[in-house]
Amino acid sequence: MDTQTPLVYCYRIMPGSYIVSYPVFVCGDKPDALTFDIQLDDEVGLLHYARSQPSELIAENAIHRRYITTTAKRRLHQVAFRERVLKAYQTRCALCMLKHAALLDAAHIIPDGEPDGEPEVSNGLSLCKIHHAAFDLNYLGITPGYRVEVRRQLLDEIDGPMLQHGIKAMHGQRIALPNSRRERPSVKRLEARFEKFRLADQTS
Numbered sequence: 001m002d003t004q005t006p007l008v009y010c011y012r013i014m015p016g017s018y019i020v021s022y023p024v025f026v027c028g029d030k031p032d033a034l035t036f037d038i039q040l041d042d043e044v045g046l047l048h049y050a051r052s053q054p055s056e057l058i059a060e061n062a063i064h065r066r067y068i069t070t071t072a073k074r075r076l077h078q079v080a081f082r083e084r085v086l087k088a089y090q091t092r093c094a095l096c097m098l099k100h101a102a103l104l105d106a107a108h109i110i111p112d113g114e115p116d117g118e119p120e121v122s123n124g125l126s127l128c129k130i131h132h133a134a135f136d137l138n139y140l141g142i143t144p145g146y147r148v149e150v151r152r153q154l155l156d157e158i159d160g161p162m163l164q165h166g167i168k169a170m171h172g173q174r175i176a177l178p179n180s181r182r183e184r185p186s187v188k189r190l191e192a193r194f195e196k197f198r199l200a201d202q203t204s
């Protein structure tokens with residue numbers, strides 16, 4: 001802490017799997033509890049750190065670092081959420097089973113920042129980019145019984161293979177679920193989210 005030595009922080013996502021964040025700095029010592037606080041930093045923070053004079057580091061950087069810590073922590077949580085969700089679904093889209101991690105997202109059932117929108121696996125769905133966007137835009141919904149419903153307007157539309165096979169063919173299909181019951185989409189959250197889809201479907 002005295003020398004402000006940059007350190008590497010390993011954040012555990014699940015047993016045997018970590019996200020590495022660096023540089024981090026020790027910013028508080030609690031000898032009674034045998035713990036200490038660290039601040040997460042990023043490239044911007046590091047650049048700022050490198051340019052700062054030692055006297056500036058103390059006051060100005062405390063505010064700057066607090067901001068960086070918040071954003072870096074948020075990013076860390078997002079990366080952890082993605083890793084956990086994709087692993088629960090064996091790195092496949094829950095709808096079309098596409099298994100290319102680079103084309104998959106961890107979609108939120110209840111959006112991040114809303115009540116009940118916590119980054120828990122039971123608030124997530126592993127979806128490919130197309131199905132993620134379609135879900136977010138209410139082009140399709142997922143019932144609390146884990147079935148896909150495609151918006152009526154789209155079902156009536158005739159178009160190329162993406163609409164036909166990528167979207168319309170999903171209608172009525174059951175989604176793939178994680179093996180662990182605890183990691184399956186929360187029925188309560190699906191209910192709330194499906195209600196929004198239903199309203200959007202009615203007004204289209």
Ligand SMILES: [Zn+2]
Nearest residue numbers: 093096128131
């Ligand atoms: Zn998909």
